[in-house]
Amino acid sequence: MSMRRDGVFPEEVVIQILARLPIKSLFRSKTVCKLWNRLSSDKYFIQLYNEISSKNPMILLDISDASESKSSLICVDKLRGGSELSLSFLNDRVKVRASCCGLLCCSSIPDKGVYYVCNPMTREFKLLPKSRERPVTRFYPDGEATLVGLACDLTCQKFKVVLAGYHRTFGHRSDGSFICLVFESELNKWRKFISYQDDHFSHMNKNQVVFVNNALHWLTVNSAYILVLDLSCDIWRKMQLPYDVIYGMGHRIYLLEFNGCLSIIQISEAWMNIWVLNDYRKEEWSMVDKVSLRCIRGMVPGIFPISQTDEYILLATHKQVLVYHHKTRIWKEMFSLKHSSALPLWFSAHAYRSALFPCN
Template sequence: MNTSVSLSENMNSFEKGNGFFPDDVVDQILARLPIKSLFRFKCVCKFWYRLPSNKYFIQLYNEISLRNPMVLVEILKSVYIKSNFICTDSLSCFSEFSLDFLSDRVKVRASCNGLLCCASIPNRGVYYVCNPMTREFRMLPSRERPVSRYHPDDEATLVGLAVDPYTQKYNVVLAGFYRPFGRRPLDCLVCVVFNSETNTWKRFISSAGDGFTHMNRNQVVFASGSLHWLTISCLYILVLDLYSEVWKKIPLPGEIVNSYGRGNRIYLLELEGAVSVIQISADWMSIWVLKDYVREEWLLADRVSLRCIKAFIPSAFPISQNRDFVFLATQRQILIYGRRNKVWKELYSVRTATAYPLWFSAHAFRSTLFSCRQNLEYC
């Protein structure tokens, strides 16, 4: 009798849009399913049919997903053929999909909390934000192009995507350099920011700037309400505060700065909501975390021996991580390192001879029910 009353109250709570009780066992089980399986089970009953659109369940699913990072790999067979994507997690669970629902040839420019920012290849200046798991997408509105020597509308030097799973809002940042006429040689940074809440772009100019290689300009991390890029000098991180619209710099740890250029490589990643830097040398991989964001204090979180994968060290590229695992992409393999059991494992390997290097097309990813559509109202 008590069980039926509890179930009835739970159903009434769902009908009113208040969600489920946090200790609901079914809720916790379904929140750990892949999105494809979750949508397949919608035909079981009306109760489960409404589940993926319930606000409480979306928040629960996203919170669980934040603790389970994944790696998204774009399989580039040819520049004339649309790419396929493979997504894998620490349990070697694979899911394959494409971006054909965009009806456009695109390339992925940024990834954040389950959403992708894609740039159209045939149509310059056209950008999309999509959730590849739910196949929802949003084409960003066109922008007024200012009359200047350079504007970051066609092909931005820096592209950033900031997705806040708690407020259900996101921002897209396009930034590029230009040199004003009639002035001394000074590169200014032109930046346009898209706000999903207002559906508008905002443009501003800053004198802060630095050089970026092709790889580190694509390593963008969203943390503490800011977007972060690693500069080519590897002396500091360039930060864009999305609230104050101000650029600033965070210096890297002194140990990294002093040893850079001696065969060491630096990579910028995210570690469970914090900014992280990974340094790879000939035999070691050091993981640093920005412990205090205000005081700019770094902490050496882990130091991993690379003797077991010595043949892959020259092409090892860290992609994603959490407190338990580190995902790395090489020329043809996706590797995972268990920080607790200290075991290396191969998750994926390319067998074809025409494939591009995986580290060139791998992105950090999470499975999420976050919707990128405009004016979406939850049940």
């Protein structure tokens, strides 16, 4: 790498260096000069920064301390380990419900039906307007949406929030209809549509929702299929899993994103199989890796894959975050919970990445 004669790096080199900084460090550097100050609003730089950060996925832990009745947000990064994030700028007690492209969708704990979308790295947020369906006690059974999804378009800097669950009239049980509310940031309003669904997804792992191909994807509780919401036409449909996945005896199945594709992680006592959906339209899957779990045998019943890249997979256990490197086939501990937690870490774990994405 060569410098100019005046000892200053070329502008493109400076941009490449800055695009690899944590967002907090990047914002602190804005006072250095006019070039650095304008970068955070430059389209080319924002695209470059987000592309680079997509290769460094993290795990976000929303941890409740049973002894102190409080929660904290921990971001676990392969490069820097665990660091605390604060959502105090929301001025509310919230629970993280969904994560996508650096944004979080949070629901207010004291005020049911109040939702925020925020970027915890830049401390920007948007309080979502109330829909005509408020109060959300129309959702069954506990007044809150069963499924919460966040869909982000990095290119256009737009996002959508989806709240879905069984519908009920006041004082009655669910009538079997399934209500879906979609908020669009570009229009700043909600739209609603109602369909009829069976109840195979009423107790799914709601954290693992994957946004690819302009659709949100949830794995059903019995792992029989993937429930898909196509946001381009507001249609729910079902996607089949590979035959070997459905009929794998004693396997646990998890749904993740992998390089912009859907991926399934299949875990048995001794192996972790990684499947990728190569052809979305034809629903053609292929197994891309088979990982031995022999060296972490004691942890296998409690491991829960959260995020992955070509290089590694991040997994949560009861009190730890592990990383598995594909190339070296080595396991490492990234984070360990020191105090007692109300729930295992994987109950509160979300795939996360930092991004320059305004939401206000």
